[in-house]
Amino acid sequence: MSQLLNIPIDRSSPVPLYHQVVQGIEGMIRSGALEPGSRLENEIELASRLNLSRPTMRKAMDELVRAGLLVRKRGVGTQVVASQVRRPLELSSLNDDLLRTGQKPSTRVLSFSHGPGQEEQRTTLQLPAGVGVYHFTRLRSVGNKPLALMENWVRDDVAQLSEETLSERGMYDLLRTAGVNFRLAQQRIGAAVADEYQAGLLGCEPGAALVTMERTAVDDTGRNIETGHHVYRADSYTFEMTLVQR
Amino acid sequence: MSQLLNIPIDRSSPVPLYHQVVQGIEGMIRSGALEPGSRLENEIELASRLNLSRPTMRKAMDELVRAGLLVRKRGVGTQVVASQVRRPLELSSLNDDLLRTGQKPSTRVLSFSHGPGQEEQRTTLQLPAGVGVYHFTRLRSVGNKPLALMENWVRDDVAQLSEETLSERGMYDLLRTAGVNFRLAQQRIGAAVADEYQAGLLGCEPGAALVTMERTAVDDTGRNIETGHHVYRADSYTFEMTLVQR
DNA sequence: GTCAATAGTTTGTCTTGACATATTTACGTC
DNA sequence: GACGTAAATATGTCAAGACAAACTATTGAC
Numbered sequence: 089m090s091q092l093l094n095i096p097i098d099r100s101s102p103v104p105l106y107h108q109v110v111q112g113i114e115g116m117i118r119s120g121a122l123e124p125g126s127r128l129e130n131e132i133e134l135a136s137r138l139n140l141s142r143p144t145m146r147k148a149m150d151e152l153v154r155a156g157l158l159v160r161k162r163g164v165g166t167q168v169v170a171s172q173v174r175r176p177l178e179l180s181s182l183n184d185d186l187l188r189t190g191q192k193p194s195t196r197v198l199s200f201s202h203g204p205g206q207e208e209q210r211t212t213l214q215l216p217a218g219v220g221v222y223h224f225t226r227l228r229s230v231g232n233k234p235l236a237l238m239e240n241w242v243r244d245d246v247a248q249l250s251e252e253t254l255s256e257r258g259m260y261d262l263l264r265t266a267g268v269n270f271r272l273a274q275q276r277i278g279a280a281v282a283d284e285y286q287a288g289l290l291g292c293e294p295g296a297a298l299v300t301m302e303r304t305a306v307d308d309t310g311r312n313i314e315t316g317h318h319v320y321r322a323d324s325y326t327f328e329m330t331l332v333q334r
Numbered sequence: 335m336s337q338l339l340n341i342p343i344d345r346s347s348p349v350p351l352y353h354q355v356v357q358g359i360e361g362m363i364r365s366g367a368l369e370p371g372s373r374l375e376n377e378i379e380l381a382s383r384l385n386l387s388r389p390t391m392r393k394a395m396d397e398l399v400r401a402g403l404l405v406r407k408r409g410v411g412t413q414v415v416a417s418q419v420r421r422p423l424e425l426s427s428l429n430d431d432l433l434r435t436g437q438k439p440s441t442r443v444l445s446f447s448h449g450p451g452q453e454e455q456r457t458t459l460q461l462p463a464g465v466g467v468y469h470f471t472r473l474r475s476v477g478n479k480p481l482a483l484m485e486n487w488v489r490d491d492v493a494q495l496s497e498e499t500l501s502e503r504g505m506y507d508l509l510r511t512a513g514v515n516f517r518l519a520q521q522r523i524g525a526a527v528a529d530e531y532q533a534g535l536l537g538c539e540p541g542a543a544l545v546t547m548e549r550t551a552v553d554d555t556g557r558n559i560e561t562g563h564h565v566y567r568a569d570s571y572t573f574e575m576t577l578v579q580r
Numbered sequence: 581g582t583c584a585a586t587a588g589t590t591t592g593t594c595t596t597g598a599c600a601t602a603t604t605t606a607c608g609t610c
Numbered sequence: 611g612a613c614g615t616a617a618a619t620a621t622g623t624c625a626a627g628a629c630a631a632a633c634t635a636t637t638g639a640c
Contacts, residue, residue: 104623125556130590141625143389146591154400156518159556162591163633167556169518170460214416271579272402272415278572279525279543295541297525310371310405310413326524327573333517350593376620387595392621408621409603 092129093122097138105140109148110155117157117168125170128158156330182228182236182318183258191230195258198289200224200251202244209241212304213312220244224254227289234290235324240316246307259314268313273305277327280319290321297322338375339368343384351386355394363403363414371416374404402576428474428482428564429504437476441504444535446470446497448490455487458550459558466490470500473535480536481570486562492553505560514559519551523573526565536567543568 095112097105116122128134135145149166152158160166186193204210205221213221221241228236240259242249247266254262260270278300287294299322304315341358343351362368374380381391395412398404406412432439450456451467459467467487474482486505488495493512500508506516524546533540545568550561 106623132590143626144624147623149591153517156520159517159552159554160591161554161633162631163589164555165590165633169552170556170558269579271399271405273577274402274574275577276572276574277523277545279545279568281527281541281543295527297527297543299523299525306405306415308405308407309410310416312416322525326522328520328522329575331519331521352593378620389596390594393593395621406621407603408601409619411603411620 092137093134095138097140106144106147106151109138109140109145110151113148113152114155114157122168124168126168128166128168130165154332156332181258181260182238184260186230187258193235194229195255196227196229197251197255198225198227200254202249205241209315212315213241213243215243222249224249224251226254230324233324234321236318236320237286237289238316238318240314242314243311246311246313263313269308270305270313271308273303275301275303277301279322282319286319290319292321292323299325299327301327338383339380341384343386352390352393352397355384355386355391356397359394359398360401360403368414370414372414374412374414376411400578402578427504427506428484430506432476433504439481440475441501442473442475443497443501444471444473446500448495451487455561458561459487459489461489468495470495470497472500476570479570480567482564482566483532483535484562484564486560488560489557492557492559509559515554516551516559517554519549521547521549523547525568528565532565536565538567538569545571545573547573 093113093116095109095116097108099105101108103111113122117124122128129137131145131149132142135142138145149158149160153160157169158166159169183193183195201223203220203223205213205215205223209221209223215221220243222244223239223241225237225239227234228238242259242263246268247263249259249262264270280298280300282290282292282294282296282298284294286298287296290296290298299320301318301320302316303318305313307313339359339362341355341362343354345351347354349357359368359374363370368374375383377391377395378388381388384391395404395406399406403415404412405415429439429441447469449466449469451459451461451469455467455469461467466489468490469485469487471483471485473480474484488505488509492514493509495505495508510516526544526546528536528538528540528542528544530540532544533542536542536544545566547564547566548562549564551559553559
């Protein structure tokens with residue numbers, strides 16, 4: 089028996105109709121109103137009830153499938169993914185994630201410089217002549233417990249960064265406020281053991297396991313905006329993600 | 335100056351038209367025929383030239399954006415992502431990845447058992463009564479160099495697994511051959527240090543950094559098919575991925 | 581009870597068409 | 611050359627419609 093979905097659709101909203109459906113179904117899944125394993129009504133029925141076209145409904149369903157929340161099969165129907173749903177993989181930052189889960193991160197800027205930058209980062213960021221680099225290192229803690237040590241390079245023609253603002257707000261938040269529209273990031277996750285410098289800052293023993301992450305983020309005009317090297321205490325942080333079949 | 339794309343479209347092919355476009359553009363990017371940073375012709379033009387509808391062309395473009403290969407902006411156009419494109423995140427296995435990059439992995443099955451399974455894995459897999467579990471541990475090497483130690487549990491009603499077949503082919507390959515249609519996987523990546531057992535098998539020192547990965551994969555009817563714990567030598571393996579803004 | 585054929589169900593693919601929005605370019609005026 | 615406005619460009623959103631393919635359920639024959 090498929091469940092009837094009660095999704096409010098507001099045609100005067102600036103939020104696209106397909107996205108209102110996405111948010112409605114996501115909300116119902118997260119709240120438990122749509123139970124894992126349950127079958128949804130078919131897409132034609134649902135579109136009709138919400139006065140939406142089938143392609144609009146299909147676009148919403150596709151996004152939910154891509155987010156790992158639904159599975160669909162021709163002739164069978166649509167089902168809420170049974171296993172506990174984790175946050176789907178999307179372009180967000182550590183600070184975004186911590187705030188979203190109600191934690192209170194704090195940031196200490198350990199170093200900050202602004203200049204032409206070194207060749208390696210200029211190459212990674214693919215900077216044109218005349219564009220400089222902000223380079224800074226931060227320690228992020230939750231409560232009083234250190235969690236991550238982050239070194240970043242940001243091109244200097246998209247925002248004005250300072251030590252003050254970096255200790256108060258997340259880097260991505262600052263860049264978005266300055267008008268950067270991030271579209272994608274290349275990321276590499278690995279492992280390392282803490283050296284004495286890292287151990288001292290992160291509050292663990294030298295030799296302890298660290299999760300490492302290197303990332304380069306791109307905006308909607310194709311520019312590489314920032315690149316970074318992060319290390320996280322392995323006892324406090326893992327990367328969780330949903331992989332979806334193409 | 336936008337480049338003209340030469341993509342062969344075969345309407346008699348079982349491959350969907352939108353997917354032929356995806357493969358054509360992907361191939362051109364990978365071969366260098368479409369250079370990083372270059373602008374593509376607009377979607378209406380391109381659709382018209384290939385005798386495709388605009389929604390079909392847009393579906394192909396959307397997939398390429400999601401794969402991290404293109405960026406698009408209203409009023410501006412479509413551009414090949416400038417930074418070196420890595421493999422987009424999709425549901426594949428270690429064996430798949432190694433084979434794709436031309437490496438020759440080999441597998442040694444260290445243990446294999448078949449039975450009702452333990453409560454923890456039964457819960458993770460959400461098995462109905464009467465369905466049992468294959469449980470096995472494998473060591474995967476490239477050349478003669480150990481790379482990964484993998485412990486998996488697979489529900490026993492989707493395929494017949496054996497020690498022989500597991501040493502010859504990848505687990506995902508066997509399951510797909512048996513008719514499993516994987517749709518998504520939940521995955522958690524972290525770090526640990528090698529204990530003596532792991533170090534002995536992986537050919538590294540105890541205390542060396544290991545990348546850890548836990549995963550549960552789901553098929554197209556919503557069933558949890560397999561769950562696994564893997565550890566990789568950190569000096570030989572990282573997880574690379576493209577994150578895309580939703 | 582089993583099996584094959586048929587009908588029903590639902591998603592997947594593709595097309596035509598239109599309007600909205602964000603950005604860039606062109607043009608006229610100063 | 612700078613500035614403001616309009617036009618052009620290109621993607622983003624939405625709709626209606628049709629056919630195809632994979633799956634499940636039903637029916638009739640044996």
